[in-house]
Amino acid sequence: MSLTRRDLLTGMAAPMLGRATGPLVIGFIYNGPKNDLGYNQSHAEGKSTLRNLPWVKAIDEASVPETVAAEESMRDMIFQDGASVVFATSFGHFDPFTIDVARENPSVQFFHCGGLYDEAKHPKNIGIYFGFIDEVEYLSGMLAGMATRTGRIGFVAAKPIPQVLRNINSFTLGARSVNPRVTTKVVFTGDWVLPVREAEASSSLVDQGFDVLTGHTGSPRVIVQTAERRGVFACGYQFDQSSLAPRGFLTGAQWAFGTVYQRVAQMVRAGMSVSNGTIPRRLTGTLKDEFCKLSPFGPSVTPQARQRVASAKAAILGGSLEIYRGPIRDNEGKMRIPAGKALQIVDVELDKMDWLVEGVDGRARG
Amino acid sequence: MDGATRQWETVVVPLGAFAAGMLVFGAFCATMGVNPLAVYASIWKAGFGSWYSWQNTLVRASPLLLCGLCTSLPARAGVIVIGNEGAVVVGGLGAIAAGLATLSFPPWICLTAMGLASMVCGGLWIAVSVALQHYRGVSAVISGLLLNYLAIALMNQLIEGPLRDPSSLNNPASYPLTADHRLAYFDGTHVHHGLLFGVAACLAAWFLLERTTFGFSMKISGGNVRAARLVGLPVGRIVVTAAFLGGACAGLAGMVEVAAVHGRANESLNAGYGYVGILVAFLSRQSPLAIVAVSLLVGGLLASGGMLQRAHDLPDAAITVLQGILFLFILLSDTLYGRLRFPGAKQDAITS
Numbered sequence: 001m002s003l004t005r006r007d008l009l010t011g012m013a014a015p016m017l018g019r020a021t022g023p024l025v026i027g028f029i030y031n032g033p034k035n036d037l038g039y040n041q042s043h044a045e046g047k048s049t050l051r052n053l054p055w056v057k058a059i060d061e062a063s064v065p066e067t068v069a070a071e072e073s074m075r076d077m078i079f080q081d082g083a084s085v086v087f088a089t090s091f092g093h094f095d096p097f098t099i100d101v102a103r104e105n106p107s108v109q110f111f112h113c114g115g116l117y118d119e120a121k122h123p124k125n126i127g128i129y130f131g132f133i134d135e136v137e138y139l140s141g142m143l144a145g146m147a148t149r150t151g152r153i154g155f156v157a158a159k160p161i162p163q164v165l166r167n168i169n170s171f172t173l174g175a176r177s178v179n180p181r182v183t184t185k186v187v188f189t190g191d192w193v194l195p196v197r198e199a200e201a202s203s204s205l206v207d208q209g210f211d212v213l214t215g216h217t218g219s220p221r222v223i224v225q226t227a228e229r230r231g232v233f234a235c236g237y238q239f240d241q242s243s244l245a246p247r248g249f250l251t252g253a254q255w256a257f258g259t260v261y262q263r264v265a266q267m268v269r270a271g272m273s274v275s276n277g278t279i280p281r282r283l284t285g286t287l288k289d290e291f292c293k294l295s296p297f298g299p300s301v302t303p304q305a306r307q308r309v310a311s312a313k314a315a316i317l318g319g320s321l322e323i324y325r326g327p328i329r330d331n332e333g334k335m336r337i338p339a340g341k342a343l344q345i346v347d348v349e350l351d352k353m354d355w356l357v358e359g360v361d362g363r364a365r366g
Numbered sequence: 367m368d369g370a371t372r373q374w375e376t377v378v379v380p381l382g383a384f385a386a387g388m389l390v391f392g393a394f395c396a397t398m399g400v401n402p403l404a405v406y407a408s409i410w411k412a413g414f415g416s417w418y419s420w421q422n423t424l425v426r427a428s429p430l431l432l433c434g435l436c437t438s439l440p441a442r443a444g445v446i447v448i449g450n451e452g453a454v455v456v457g458g459l460g461a462i463a464a465g466l467a468t469l470s471f472p473p474w475i476c477l478t479a480m481g482l483a484s485m486v487c488g489g490l491w492i493a494v495s496v497a498l499q500h501y502r503g504v505s506a507v508i509s510g511l512l513l514n515y516l517a518i519a520l521m522n523q524l525i526e527g528p529l530r531d532p533s534s535l536n537n538p539a540s541y542p543l544t545a546d547h548r549l550a551y552f553d554g555t556h557v558h559h560g561l562l563f564g565v566a567a568c569l570a571a572w573f574l575l576e577r578t579t580f581g582f583s584m585k586i587s588g589g590n591v592r593a594a595r596l597v598g599l600p601v602g603r604i605v606v607t608a609a610f611l612g613g614a615c616a617g618l619a620g621m622v623e624v625a626a627v628h629g630r631a632n633e634s635l636n637a638g639y640g641y642v643g644i645l646v647a648f649l650s651r652q653s654p655l656a657i658v659a660v661s662l663l664v665g666g667l668l669a670s671g672g673m674l675q676r677a678h679d680l681p682d683a684a685i686t687v688l689q690g691i692l693f694l695f696i697l698l699s700d701t702l703y704g705r706l707r708f709p710g711a712k713q714d715a716i717t718s
Contacts, residue, residue: 061672062682066634072422073672
């Protein structure tokens with residue numbers, strides 16, 4: 001049955017994709033609004049950098065839920081706008097939606113942010129891209145460690161999943177690298193976009209004496225705003241939130257997806273494709289590859305602090321500073337990375353992280 | 367009022383309200399610097415213009431049919447239910463639990479178990495909130511709304527706890543159903559069989575209301591509860607049963623999401639279909655047959671939301687704005703019934 005469905009749809013697509021003379025049409029779907037000052041805006045910002053390439057026509061749809069609506073949006077982009085490349089930016093857009101539409105449209109190339117690709121089960125025309133932002137979190141954590149007077153940092157996070165735990169741990173490692181007495185308290189809100197609960201958690205952390213706040217939610221907008229209103233420092237995440245806290249903003253770890261989008265567009269224009277392997281199946285990058293970067297420094301960051309972060313950044317880029325270098329214990333005392341061993345930032349072991357580093361007050365399970 | 371006028375009214379008033387709503391939305395588009403006529407053309411093209419667009423519309427209408435009934439059936443018995451979202455979520459959870467427990471059986475047994483479990487879960491969820499109102503005086507509107515949050519919390523607890531597939535690292539989800547234990551799609555389309563459940567449920571609801579004594583007593587309870595009591599109807603049982611049936615429909619919508627769309631349960635169960643179902647129920651004036659037409663209409667509008675963004679650069683909220691405007695106009699138009707004069711219709715007369 002799936003064969004007939006595929007045949008019919010590709011049959012429909014063929015005449016539309018035939019006109020190769022027009023611009024290269026690239027479609028983007030985001031899970032939330034384009035102006036969330038968070039994850040979705042970081043992708044929309046990346047898409048907007050394609051304006052520099054006059055032969056690209058980039059189209060997008062915001063607030064595409066992780067339901068059949070995602071499939072329909074991708075199909076519309078292919079059939080109605082003639083898109084030959086589609087970027088699905090939310091984790092939940094992958095299985096089964098991107099997989100199904102990719103299977104129906106073998107001549108269209110799909111790229112998904114962070115999906116778990118399985119060579120045996122999934123169609124060949126899907127590429128995976130994502131960035132490793134731990135090192136940037138580490139640098140951001142250094143500034144937090146230098147700024148805090150109470151030695152207590154609050155971290156408001158959505159869910160205890162590996163991606164989030166990595167950020168909590170790398171941020172804390174950064175903070176403790178400059179001030180070993182610093183502790184990080186984690187509050188899980190339970191979901192990606194819960195502005196009211198994020199504000200309550202932030203406010204209550206300030207009440208308890210935490211004087212630097214950061215977070216990992218869909219957009220830590222509310223966390224940064226609450227910190228500013230309560231007169232404490234804030235580090236951002238996902239997107240540049242410096243405008244929200246003109247006094248207390250330190251810096252933040254933010255994505256730079258434009259790097260990926262421009263590179264893929266160039267490769268597709270050069271006739272390369274992920275189906276035949278000329279575009280790598282996994283396109284990943286770190287600070288060094290400019291997949292992510294530090295947000296602009298706030299006014300309270302001293303020249304000495306800037307200098308210290310700059311030299312740590314240079315050490316990371318040069319390879320002399322590895323942030324996951326043992327000995328690293330978790331917060332229950334168990335040795336996780338023994339002395340003398342270092343995990344590379346791209347190590348798959350880190351993708352399964354289910355522990356919190358020493359110095360974090362919180363539990364990795366719920 | 368004579369029959370002809372009443373028939374005119376049921377057509378003219380909703381259509382007039384719809385037209386007025388579209389006009390106001392056109393004005394909204396004009397203020398955003400977009401030509402309203404081009405927007406109407408896009409909505410038509412993306413929602414109804416071709417078989418391809420119709421598939422998109424049908425896919426989106428499918429959960430709305432069932433979610434509309436969740437408000438509509440209890441409303442006919444006189445209770446406002448807005449806890450549809452919670453019923454969808456617990457229905458989906460019941461379905462995945464039953465589905466995973468019966469994976470070793472043939473697909474039809476597994477799917478039947480999923481369907482029944484989802485209907486029982488969704489039905490009880492709504493029945494509890496309505497029973498609280500009927501027997502204890504707790505507003506079903508409030509308890510339904512709060513139960514939505516409980517349902518979502520329960521879902522998070524289950525998919526991040528006992529039901530969690532450890533391989534779903536960054537997107538907590540339950541263990542998956544196997545491919546042959548899922549609901550199929552219509553050949554050559556991307557529309558799944560869940561659509562049949564929706565249409566069948568609407569037809570069954572119509573039959574229940576218009577052709578059975580129980581349906582008749584539901585309408586009496588809804589129309590005048592004191593009269594219903596006076597003639598000795600067991601109002602409590604009728605109201606709670608109507609609520610159970612409505613909730614069962616929403617629960618089934620959750621089962622369709624699990625069995626046809628996702629193949630597992632994850633947080634996308636809480637996708638807002640329940641809330642759109644409330645809109646559908648009110649737009650259709652709680653009539654099961656009208657729910658079919660209204661679901662197609664709203665499904666088409668939702669299907670066109672993407673094109674409004676891509677072709678006209680309208681914000682993603684534009685389609686939500688349109689829904690809100692239509693909702694207001696339909697509610698407003700309710701006040702017009704019985705006040706319109708139609709040419710050729712006789713004046714109201716006091717008759718025995």
